Amino acid sequence: MRITFYGGVGEIGGNKVLLECGGSRLFLDFGRNFRQEDSFFQYPFDPPLDVGDLIRTGILPDIPGLYSGGGAVDAVVVSHAHSDHYGHIPLLAEGTRVLMGETAWLIVRARLEAMARQTWADRVDHLDVETFRTGDELTVGAFRIVPIHVDHSVPGAYGLLVECEEGRRLVYTGDLRRHGEAARLTEDFVRAASDWDAHVGLVEGTRVAPEADPEAAAARLFEQMLALRLGDRIPKRVAKEAKREGDVLQELVAVADDHPENLLMVEAAWADIDRARTIWRASLETGRRLIVDEREAYLLHRMREDPGLRGLPEAGDLMVMVWRRRRSSGPASRRLAEALEEIEDAGGEVLDAESAAREVWSNPGGFIFLTGHPTRALKDLMASGRECRGRLTYVMSRSEPFTEEMVIGLDRLLNWLALYGVRSYYRIHVSGHAAPEELREIVEQIDPGAVIPMHTEHPDLFRLYVPREVRESLIMPSLGEPISLG
Ligand SMILES: [Zn+2]
Structure with a gap:
């Protein structure tokens, strides 16, 4: 088996791993890396115009037939519905076989359907998509693939066990954590991966970093910079300790109680359904009404089709704010408009921005506003x-x-908060990724013959976080350079 990394090396996200064996070729994930794209292009004014722009800038691998004509790969397997893992599948050639979890496919489509305008880089109808669930076994040419669910900050995430017909076995963690609501999913994966007797493990290391909390460290640095530029009016960050999703609920309720007269606005990643559920619970516990923006409403509405997801607000529980628009009024897309009608029919409230604002400011302490924007x-x-x-x-x-859904200029946000007279704001979050000590245990239990660190900015630091016997077997990947496995 040959493994070639075309992304996810020395960076968080952008995973694209080509596996070759017995004449078969398979990609594990085909994600976007927004930092890379931002270094050459600017959305929406100066975007890449075609695949060629992305190939010439080294963002996409130059593989004949991959983007048109076909025949370059037998399939692409997507581990979960975050853009840094699936975001470039729209660029694949007509009829490319794409395998992903059922829930992931629901989320991928929901994201596109809620968009106002789809470009050449946002279509998936041309792909030959097949969905899977845990318990399925997939065959792609000479590969056998066993997807096993894991817990991550988006539902429907999988780790993958891969076997090549020549007998080499690989484990791909995708993105995972052990401290979430659904930690038992990750345990199922770790157990199966441990039984897999893998020759190599491709292990995510998002949180392997010199600082204990790299995100907080980066944010602090950024805020110091902003404070220099914008002065004292920039709101200060108050970080609340949260180790598990349940802590997020507790802290949210506490913050709501500390500010009984104020509107509580909570920003969460769009497809972080666990967090949406937590915020819904916080609204119930505090007796505040949940209000969401149109895009969030669409996702929650579509997710009700998934019988595996429980504890979400019913359509009738929702109050929805439709964004203001310059030219047309009303929701972004036809699909969104239909969903909003269904929400109204079920007893939910759908309001234009003006009416929603009137409701909110007449009694701000009565609301929690959930938005990704x-x-x-x-x-x-x-x-x-x-x-x-x-x-x-x-x-x-x-x-x-890390992903497009989350890329919103922090400086712009802080300026808006300052306009609202906010002096300090809260950060309450638990990560979708395993902490270094969880990672150590996971690697210990899976015990692959060799470990390749990926989805991390610090692959070199893996040696500090893996068991001694694994340290010898670390393989540092390089972009575009094949690694041969026996
Ligand atoms: Zn990721």
């Missing part, structure tokens, strides 16, 4: 002209920007 929400809520200064409490409940 806070600057837009803050802009719309202020446009009503009602008094909003000093009436907002803000909670950032997401990681630092």
